[in-house]
Amino acid sequence: xxxxxxxxxxxxxxxxxAIFSIAWIALGIFWGxxxxxxxxxxxxxxxVGMALGxxxxxxxxxxxxxxxxxxQFALKMGIWxxxxxxxxxxxxxxxxxxxxxxxxxxxKGFTSGDFVxxxxxxxxxxxxxxxxxxxxxxxxxxxxMAGGIVLQTLxxxxxxxxxSVILGVCVLYTLFGGLFAVIGTDxxxxxxxxxxxxxxxxxxxxxxxxxxxxxxxxxxQPALLDVMMPVAxxxxxxxxxFGFGEVFHNNVWWSRAFAMRGDVSHKAFFLSGCLWFxxxxxxxxxxxxxxxxxxxxxxxxxVGPLVASQVLGxxxxxVVFVVVFCSLASSIDSLLAATSDLIIQDVxxxxxxxxxxxxxxxxxxxxxxxxxxIVTWLISLPRLADxxxxxxxxGPLVASAIFPIICGLYWKKANRTGALIAMLLGSAIGLYxxxxxxxxxxxxxxxxxxxxxxxxxSLLAPGKFDWSQLDESKLEEVTAEPIHKS
Amino acid sequence: xxxxxxxxFIILIYGSLIWTALGALxxxxxxxxxxxxxKIW
Amino acid sequence: MLIPLSAQTSGxxxxxxxxxxxxxxxxxxxxxxxxxxxxxxxxxQAPDPKITYELASAPTSEFEASxxxxxxxxxxxxxxxxxxxxxxxxxxxxxxxxxxxWSRPLEVDVxxxxxSQVKWLMALGTACLIATTLIIVGGSLKTRxxxx
Numbered sequence: 202x203x204x205x206x207x208x209x210x211x212x213x214x215x216x217x218x219a220i221f222s223i224a225w226i227a228l229g230i231f232w233g234x235x236x237x238x239x240x241x242x243x244x245x246x247x248x249v250g251m252a253l254g255x256x257x258x259x260x261x262x263x264x265x266x267x268x269x270x271x272x273q274f275a276l277k278m279g280i281w282x283x284x285x286x287x288x289x290x291x292x293x294x295x296x297x298x299x300x301x302x303x304x305x306x307x308x309k310g311f312t313s314g315d316f317v318x319x320x321x322x323x324x325x326x327x328x329x330x331x332x333x334x335x336x337x338x339x340x341x342x343x344x345x346m347a348g349g350i351v352l353q354t355l356x357x358x359x360x361x362x363x364x365s366v367i368l369g370v371c372v373l374y375t376l377f378g379g380l381f382a383v384i385g386t387d388x389x390x391x392x393x394x395x396x397x398x399x400x401x402x403x404x405x406x407x408x409x410x411x412x413x414x415x416x417x418x419x420x421x422q423p424a425l426l427d428v429m430m431p432v433a434x435x436x437x438x439x440x441x442x443f444g445f446g447e448v449f450h451n452n453v454w455w456s457r458a459f460a461m462r463g464d465v466s467h468k469a470f471f472l473s474g475c476l477w478f479x480x481x482x483x484x485x486x487x488x489x490x491x492x493x494x495x496x497x498x499x500x501x502x503x504v505g506p507l508v509a510s511q512v513l514g515x516x517x518x519x520v521v522f523v524v525v526f527c528s529l530a531s532s533i534d535s536l537l538a539a540t541s542d543l544i545i546q547d548v549x550x551x552x553x554x555x556x557x558x559x560x561x562x563x564x565x566x567x568x569x570x571x572x573x574x575i576v577t578w579l580i581s582l583p584r585l586a587d588x589x590x591x592x593x594x595x596g597p598l599v600a601s602a603i604f605p606i607i608c609g610l611y612w613k614k615a616n617r618t619g620a621l622i623a624m625l626l627g628s629a630i631g632l633y634x635x636x637x638x639x640x641x642x643x644x645x646x647x648x649x650x651x652x653x654x655x656x657x658x659s660l661l662a663p664g665k666f667d668w669s670q671l672d673e674s675k676l677e678e679v680t681a682e683p684i685h686k687s
Numbered sequence: 688x689x690x691x692x693x694x695x696f697i698i699l700i701y702g703s704l705i706w707t708a709l710g711a712l713x714x715x716x717x718x719x720x721x722x723x724x725x726k727i728w
Numbered sequence: 729m730l731i732p733l734s735a736q737t738s739g740x741x742x743x744x745x746x747x748x749x750x751x752x753x754x755x756x757x758x759x760x761x762x763x764x765x766x767x768x769x770x771x772x773q774a775p776d777p778k779i780t781y782e783l784a785s786a787p788t789s790e791f792e793a794s795x796x797x798x799x800x801x802x803x804x805x806x807x808x809x810x811x812x813x814x815x816x817x818x819x820x821x822x823x824x825x826x827x828x829x830w831s832r833p834l835e836v837d838v839x840x841x842x843x844s845q846v847k848w849l850m851a852l853g854t855a856c857l858i859a860t861t862l863i864i865v866g867g868s869l870k871t872r873x874x875x876x
Contacts, residue, residue: 235728250726252717259710276808277765280691280699295860298868305875384728388718395711402704411700415693421795422809424764424838426690431840432763438853445860462726476710482703497798498806501767607860611867645853652859688811 209518214356217522218363222370225530228389229374229382239563242379243311243542244460249384254461254469257384258293259476260391260531261453265347268394268525271485272505274433276498279418279425279489281433286481288441292448293474299449300458301467302610309674313455313606314547319671320609321617328624330547332602333450336595337540338580340447341533341573343592345581348529354503355522364581367526371533372574376567380460383534390527395476397524398484401509401517405487405494408512414493421492436641439596443644446599449606453539541569593640597631597647604651612659613666619658627651743821743828745772745781749804750836758814758835765808766836770819777801782822789816789833810838 209217236242249257267286274282307316313333318326349364374382418425448454458466487508491498496511498504509517545566550557557565580588605620631647721727749769750759759766772779783798783805784791798805799822807817815836821828 245728249728250717250721252714252721253728255717256714276806277763279809280696295864298864302868302871305871381728388714392711392714395707395714399704399708399711402700402707406700406704411697412693415696418809419690421797423688423690424811425809426696427811428689428691429843429846431843431846434846435841435849438849438857441853442856472713476714479703479706479710482699483707486700486703497800497802499802499804501765501806504806603860604863607863607867611863611871642849645849645856648856649852652856 208354209356209515209522211357213515213519214352214358214522217356217519218352218358218366218526221523221526221530222366225370225386226374226377228386229376229378231378232381232385233374233378235381236379239559239566240311241381242563242566243538243546244456245380245384247460247462249457249461249465251465251469251472253384253388254457254465255472255476256391257387257531257535258454258457258470258473260387260394260528261457261535262289262293262448262473262477262532263391263394263480263528264344264532265351265525265529267480268398268484268521268528269347269351269502269505271481272488272508273501274481275485276425276488276491276501276504278433279422279427279430281427281430281437282425283482283485285433285437285440286485287478288437289444289481290474290477291441292444293470293477295445296448296454296458297467297470297474299607299610300454300461300470303455303458304463304466306610306668306671307459308672310459310671311456311546312543313450313452314543315551315673316455316609316671317606318547318551319673320666321605321620325605325617325620325624326547328621329450329602329605330543332595332598332624332628333452333543334540336447336599337451337453337536337543338577339588339592339595341536341540341577342580342588344529344533344536345577346584346588348526348533349581349584351525351529352522355506355518355525360584361582365578367529368533368574368578368581371530371537372570375534375537376570380456380538383538384457384460386534387531390531391476393527394524394531395480397520397527398480401513401520402483402487404512404517405490405508409490409493414490417493418489425489439641439643439645442600442603442648443596446596446601446603446644446648450599450602451539452543453535456539456542537570537573540573541566544569593643594632594635596640596644597635598628600644600647601625601627601631601651603648604655608655608659613668614659614663615655615666616658616662616664618662619655622658623651623654626654742774743772745770745819745821745828745831747817747819747831747834750834758837761810761836761838762841764810764812764838764840765806766810767804767806768817768819768834769804770831771803772821775803780822781819782827783817783819785815785817787813787815789835791816791818791833810836812838812840814838 271286274286314330317329345364345368348367349360352358352363353360461469488504491508506521509521545562601624605623608615627647627650630650631643634646635643748771749767780801784794784796786794817834818830820830
């Protein structure tokens with residue numbers, strides 16, 4: 202069978218875009234009315250329940266990469282490729298007990314930056330903010346670009362239009378609805394993603410039987426079934442620690458921990474990990490069936506949509522289009538909300554204007570969401586191919602923050618000097634390793650340096666941190682002084 | 688080169704699809720439960 | 729310099745096919761590959777979207793035990809899952825009556841990274857994972873006990 206046309210016609214693509222865009226914006230406005238103040242806008246009332254909590258964590262971690270890359274990983278690296286991708290869920294599992302601890306220690310906390318500032322002081326805080334904002338922007342830009350590219354591949358809609366619409370829609374409903382809109386739409390998007398993956402996978406299994414697929418693979422593509430597939434194993438732990446770095450440090454996940462009800466957050470994160478784990482396998486295996494179905498893969502980047510449209514016809518292309526749109530929206534909205542929260546709370550409120558009123562914060566928060574959208578749009582416009590590398594380069598940066606964060610949460614002895622050195626040294630050596638050895642070791646080496654530094658520094662100069670210092674509700678006034686005095 | 692067994696391959700794929708489908712059902716069930724207790728958000 | 733196949737089969741010079749990707753490096757006779765997957769692209773002198781091709785591969789350059797990987801009008805194919813060792817590919821135009829001559833074989837040598845390097849990274853990764861889990865899980869249990 203030849204590689205057939207996998208595109209929807211442009212008209213269909215635009216109609217689908219319009220339907221879902223209107224739906225998300227309408228829901229955003231509707232749910233956004235629940236936010237009575239700035240805290241409600243940022244943290245959805247700190248009362249999100251189990252269903253919405255688990256869904257938002259899972260959906261935010263499913264990006265268009267998950268849907269489009271899982272089949273590629275399967276076809277390039279076989280079973281281990283899919284299993285290795287699934288280990289990205291471990292970050293969610295391990296964040297579950299952390300969420301419990303975070304709620305306990307910072308009952309009135311807002312951001313991950315709050316924790317770092319109170320735990321380790323300003324110097325570490327600034328370093329942490331830099332890492333976090335660089336990574337968040339890299340992720341945001343890569344999602345915006347992916348949106349434009351995938352929409353163009355699937356429907357011929359021009360890159361700039363597709364990218365702009367996706368970004369614009371997410372900015373709008375995040376603006377109107379804050380975290381209520383983000384979490385509410387995430388629930389709908391999570392169901393669409395899960396159901397879409399199951400539908401495509403199930404239909405593929407009606408066209409081909411697995412024993413035949415297995416035998417064909419064993420004959421013509423045996424390395425895909427290799428128990429020790431070197432290419433997959435090489436990057437296994439590196440990608441795992443990139444994932445840990447992303448989840449443990451970023452305000453996207455911390456804000457969810459603060460937003461969920463206290464008794465729910467750890468259970469919801471654990472469940473989200475369980476929900477996420479099978480997705481790379483369920484979405485990826487269809488690529489392994491291509492050979493047995495006589496499908497010739499001419500473009501590895503489009504293998505997922507190719508197989509889906511071969512078995513389901515135009516419906517298959519529509520399903521992929523919708524699932525990809527949902528996975529993009531569920532991540533972009535979270536990033537916009539969490540990154541603007543970090544900038545508003547940590548940079549503006551705590552550093553510049555500690556006495557800003559609730560209304561002022563709310564207005565500025567809106568402006569920052571719009572500003573983030575514009576900056577992302579501008580960077581994404583030229584469609585620079587190397588921008589994906591920026592996301593990979595942020596791997597060693599975020600991985601270096603893993604151990605300062607988790608040691609900071611559980612060890613009284615973890616001290617600020619160790620944390621600062623861990624982040625700086627881990628990032629520097631990790632980045633060097635990226636270029637000197639390869640992308641597949643950078644995050645792992647950064648994490649290894651980070652843990653060694655934290656261990657050694659805690660032994661040599663053990664701190665004696667008092668956990669009650671993290672509870673800002675006990676403090677009489679905000680302790681941070683403004684850095685800039687006008 | 689040792690290959691994963693055919694049984695492992697089949698169970699992995701069917702298992703992941705069933706698990707994913709269950710996930711959607713669990714989310715819906717949890718939402719209904721939260722709604723009954725007025726604990727959605 | 730190999731004699732072009734077109735010179736060997738007179739009258740069929742327009743029906744020769746050559747691989748245009750991947751390209752051999754200067755002086756090399758084979759493609760060195762570390763991933764087990766390769767994007768094969770071929771072309772003929774008079775390209776026509778109606779032409780049907782046949783792509784075959786074998787473990788030896790004599791093409792005993794040849795396997796047909798693809799038959800159709802596409803001019804490229806992504807091949808993956810190749811085990812370590814040498815693989816030979818060739819392509820030709822396929823008509824119902826008389827197939828064209830086979831292209832020059834393309835040799836792809838798949839050399840995966842050393843197992844020892846993989847094991848080293850696996851060991852480091854496992855150690856870091858144990859450390860991470862111990863800190864989080866151990867810390868959680870300890871701090872829960874302390875607060876009770």
